[in-house]
Amino acid sequence: MVREFKLPDVGEGVAEGELVSWLVEEGDTVSEDQPVAEVETDKALVEVPAPVNGTVRELRAEAGEMVPVGTVIITFDVEGEPVEDASEDEETESEAERSSEPPGVDEPGDGDGDEAGETTADADRDTEHAGDPGATGGETDEPATPAGRVFAPPRVRRLAREEGLSLDEIRGSGPGGRITEADVYAAAEEGSGESAVAASTDAVDAGEETGEPAQPVDSSEPRGEPATDLQTRTERQPLESAPEAADRDRTLAAPATRRLAREEGVDLDAVPVTEERDGEAFVTPEAVREYAEAQRRAQEADAAAVSAGAGGRAETEAESGQREERIPYRGVRKAIGDQMERSKYSAPHVTHFDDVDVTELVETRTRLKERAEAQGIRLTYMPFVMKAVVAALKEYPLLNSQLDEEAEEIVQKNYYNVGVAVATEAGLMVPVVENVDRKGLLQIASEMNELIQKAKDRSIALEEMQGGTFTITNVGGIGGTYATPIINHPEVGILALGSIEEKPRVVDGSEAPRASDDASGETTSKEIVPRHVLPLSLSFDHRVLDGAIAARFTNTLAEYLRDPELLLLE
Incomplete structure (x- = not known):
């Protein structure tokens, strides 16, 4: 079964x-x-x-x-x-x-697939260039696609959406009527690009007859004037026109080899082979790389020729292309971008800046650090900040709320789930420590450290990044001072911590005694001394609260950070 x-x-x-x-x-x-x-x-x-x-x-x-x-x-x-x-x-x-990747044509004999048993599902490339989307390169017609069923792999469906096309309107040229990328491009160009496709096909045919590399024709250029745009020539130069290219109707290759061919922009049916499997041509990764390199060398030679006739413009463009790299914008990176865009353009952001003397906090953490390590817990400043934030949120609950735009209501949360932004190789993730108000410093530190490590290992569960009510991000970890962080929608506030540094501060006589007489004759004592200072940047949604509330919240937060013993009362 x-x-x-x-x-x-x-x-x-x-x-x-x-x-x-x-x-x-x-x-x-x-x-x-x-x-x-x-x-x-x-x-x-x-x-x-x-x-x-x-x-x-x-x-x-x-x-x-x-x-x-x-x-x-x-x-x-x-x-x-x-x-x-x-x-x-x-x-x-x-x-x-x-709707997944088509398995291809059945192999002779055994019906079970093996690693090399896949065959290409794409139509014959020359036929596609000739503008006949119904042909597949074989002698017999493929069976018609059953009514109401559209066969296309996910990447083709996505491409059709990007081109604004309906798959029902595209005739597939692949096996069983499957729609290929070439079919989508052909449908997108139909009407406006038919003449260009025909001209390119004529050029390909002429090149095959003469043995010379074919040059595609750009129908947008005036007749009689040769195209000098290198980018147009290199992008539209078909691989089949290379003298060393093969010409097969189907090719065996492992999935990894097919992926490599796509990345290199190589047609598997054109790659010369020296191996066979069950009587069919079998392409190896090495063959794909060698063929791709040969194509690049040919294009570089072509670019040099064009450069000579275009005053060096083509050479400049070629050099620029070699220095560029295209990175897919999808997955976690795209999700982060979509979230930031939604937050930035839906919530009017305002950022309030301040700093706080945390000399006492530094000393307290230093004293407790060894005791925490004895229990196998790494104690940073973040658990102290999280406790201080929750204490301030209780006094200013608007910072711990959410705007329900449809109901036109501000929803104040009576629980305190604090997210901690973490930079990972995949992008920014925000693990959430739940119910911070009910936990001690060591428990918060332990849970936070575990969640951060899971985020960096990409093993964190989705539910461990949901349900936050307020977010903290630490730009000081990489030497930053102030920032304008984007709110983690649908929250209404986010706090950025800068780097703790020693700075000169004026303190009263109880901290640095030094007697002097002021204008009234009373004895005062002031001293400029080095103190540990923590920069704070609070971004908030101006629809939900005003700057005065944000400033008072920051002042209260600073009070708890300045005197961490107050946290014992929480």
Whole structure:
């Protein structure tokens, strides 16, 4: 029996996830609850467990692919149950299951897939360039797509959305009528770009007949005037025009090799091969890299020729392109950006700055640090600040609230869940320590340290980053002083801590006795001495509270930080 496993809903509001890596391969034996894949959502990185004991039958998505929740990503042969033929699985596949990466054409003989058993699902590239979206490069027509069913991998669906196209209006050229990226581009250019596509095709054909590298024609340029824009030429130069390119209808390659080909911008059907599997051409990663490098060298030579005729402009553009790198903007990074944008443009931000003498706090923490370490707990200044923040929030509850815009109500929270912003390799995460008002310093420190480590390891659970009522971020950890932090929506306040530094401060005689006479004849004592000073930056939502309340809150917070013994009363 074949068990199909769909990408689960790994968190509230998560619609899709990026399949970061497979932890198993086809043919591997797995046990129930064994991690089989790592999936990154816009919330966190999670491991997907196997639902059964058995053998991995087929991996239906590739690493790096965005997969909608509910899509079948892997199938298993269940232990102790008869193995079904792969053709039966193909016939019973549902529309949702077919929305993942197409498995390709069945291999001769054994119906079970192996690592190298995948075949390309893309249409013949020359046919696509010629503008015939219905052809697949074979002699026989592919079966028509059943009515009401659209077959396309997630990346193609996303591309169609970006182009503002409906998949129902696009005719697929892949096996079984599957829609490819080329089909989407062709549909997007239809009408306005047909002449350009035809001109490029003519150029390709001419290049094949003469043996010379074909030069694509830009229909936007006046006839009779050659294009000199290097970027246009290099981006639109088809790989098939290279003399060393192969020309196959299908190619075997492992999923990792296919991913490498996409990253290098290489057509697998054009890569020369020296290996075969079951009589079919088999492409290795080394072959892809060699072919991609050959293409780059050819393009560099072409760029040099263009530069000579364009006064060096092309050379400047080529050098600029080599210094640039495009990093995918998605997953946690995009979620952070969306959250910051939503908060910044929905809540009118105001930032109040102040600083506080924390010399007594530094001394207190120094005395307690060794005792905390004896219990295996690292005691930083943050637990003291969290307790002081909660004490100030109790006096000014508007800072511990949320604006319900639909109901037009301010919701004051009677619980105190404090988030601590943590910089990780994936971006900023905010673990939340719950009920800070009910916990002692060591318990807060222990829980906070554990959550921070889990955030850095990307093992933190989604629920451990939800439910916060106020957030603290520490810019002083990297030497910062003041900041204008963006509120962690839907909260209404966030506090940024600067770096604690020694600065000159004027203190009274009880701290630094030095007698002198003032104008009235009374004896006073003042002294300029070095003191430990902590900068504070409080950003708040001006819709919910005014600057006066924010200033009073900061003054109260400073009072607790200046004299940490007051926290014993909380």
